[in-house]
Amino acid sequence: MAKLKISDLKKIKEKVHAETALREGDRRVRVTVHMGTCGIASGAREVLDALMREIEESGVSDVVITTSGCMGLCSREPLVTVEIIGREPIKYEYVNPNKMRQIFKRHVLEGEVQTPFVLARGAEIVK
């Protein structure tokens, strides 16, 4: 049976501890992929997959991924929120893997908001 090797896990542990020692802050950006039923049915998992590949390829370690539920705008899914610490969150609508790659390269890495894909700025409030 396929078994995760302890030696592989140890290598990851050592690598992460070395990375942590090299940088001061833990998190610079939080990217939230909305994973309600509507989001998943619209392709949110594929969007998250594209995001994880970009993070892996770029080698950055200060980007945190989270998932959240439906925020009520099912027809605009998949939705992704990018929150650079200290700046207002940006919500992107109708995201697909290609748009996600562009958002990651231009917004997450370079700070340039991808206006054509933006749904709203700021955080939603649930009443």
Next chain:
Amino acid sequence: MLELSHHILDIAENATRAGSKTVRITLTEDTHSDRLTLEVADDGRGMSAEERGRALDPFFTTKKVRRVGLGLPMLADAAQRTGGTFTLDSAPGRGTRLEASFGLCHLDRQPLGDVAASLVSLIAGNPDVDFVYRHRHDAAEYVLDTREIRQELDGVPMSHRDELKLISDNIVEGLEEIGSEG
């Protein structure tokens, strides 16, 4: 939903939002009885009797931001249209357990799809929750238990990119080894 793995992701995401610490996902492919069974059990806050009674009503939800709740009704429908069954057991403070069985070779059964992607999405998005994924194919079995991995990682977040890659490769390899037909 196009794939059963999308349903798995959806139901398990629900479980994490119900405050679960551990979510157990079990898939059983039984070729002798021609059944594919999905079981998801969590230790979250559970449902009241009223919520449980209306859980399969697409126009019922506990959410405030919309008026429909389609996750469970769609899974139940997907199971029933393949000649399968759907059961839900839940109580406040005791968590929730659901079981959906499908006709394994039924023409209308959705393909299992990319289970590895769903599990990795769950782990990446919910690094503080543990997932136990068990996949049986007749006598063969594959198990992924993030509690064991967490113990070895000693404080390293489960969502680290190298960790997720390792887990994804392991699931793909494990499902190939047991000869999953999903």
